[in-house]
Amino acid sequence: PTGDVEAGEKAFKKCKSCHMIQDADGENIVKGGKTGPNLYGVVGRTAGTYEGFKYGKDLVAAGEGGLVWTEEEFVAYVSDPKAYMKARDGKSKMTFRLKKGAEDVYAYLASVGPA
Ligand code: HEM
Numbered sequence: 046p047t048g049d050v051e052a053g054e055k056a057f058k059k060c061k062s063c064h065m066i067q068d069a070d071g072e073n074i075v076k077g078g079k080t081g082p083n084l085y086g087v088v089g090r091t092a093g094t095y096e097g098f099k100y101g102k103d104l105v106a107a108g109e110g111g112l113v114w115t116e117e118e119f120v121a122y123v124s125d126p127k128a129y130m131k132a133r134d135g136k137s138k139m140t141f142r143l144k145k146g147a148e149d150v151y152a153y154l155a156s157v158g159p160a
Contacts, residue, residue: 046088046116046152053153056146060084063141066157074157081139087114088155103135116151123147 057066057075064084065077074085082095092108093100107130112118122129123143130137143150 046148046155048116048146048148048150048152050149050152050156052146053149053151053156056143056150057153059141059143060150063139066154069159084154086158086160088119088151088158089160090114092118101136101138103130103133104137107133107135116148119151120147123150 060081061075061077063078063080064075064082065079066074066085067083068074068085082098082100087095090113092112092114093105094108114122124147125142126137126139127142
């Protein structure tokens with residue numbers, strides 16, 4: 046990852062109203078809301094595949110089409126999910142936009158993830 050882990054940890058405050066980071070043992074790395082999927086392990090994950098979360102159909106279809114959360118895709122998505130999904134002829138259930146620092150959040154998520 047190219048981003049700054051510490052800056053990403055701070056920026057994640059904007060995400061946790063909707064997203065938790067909870068490891069496979071159920072330990073909370075960040076306690077968060079349930080409007081969005083758990084972001085533990087999202088780095089390198091196929092889009093729309095966190096077990097048990099009710100995604101929009103278009104994000105699921107994108108994952109079935111091969112979309113994986115690389116840094117490039119993650120940054121583009123998080124910066125403007127609506128536009129990102131529209132470019133794929135789809136709709137997004139996430140509308141929040143992180144105007145800058147998505148690469149920092151990616152680096153942070155990579156640092157707390159399983160890999
Ligand atoms: C989905 C990141 C903020 C609601 C996602 C996904 C990522 C992501 C990577 C796709 C996950 C996957 O495919 O498993 C982030 C980051 C945020 C943020 C980094 C902060 C910078 C928010 C906020 C909300 C939200 C504030 C609620 C107001 C959602 C929802 C989805 C989602 C509902 C599912 C989208 C769908 O099914 O179309 N988010 N998110 N997110 N997020 Fe966020």
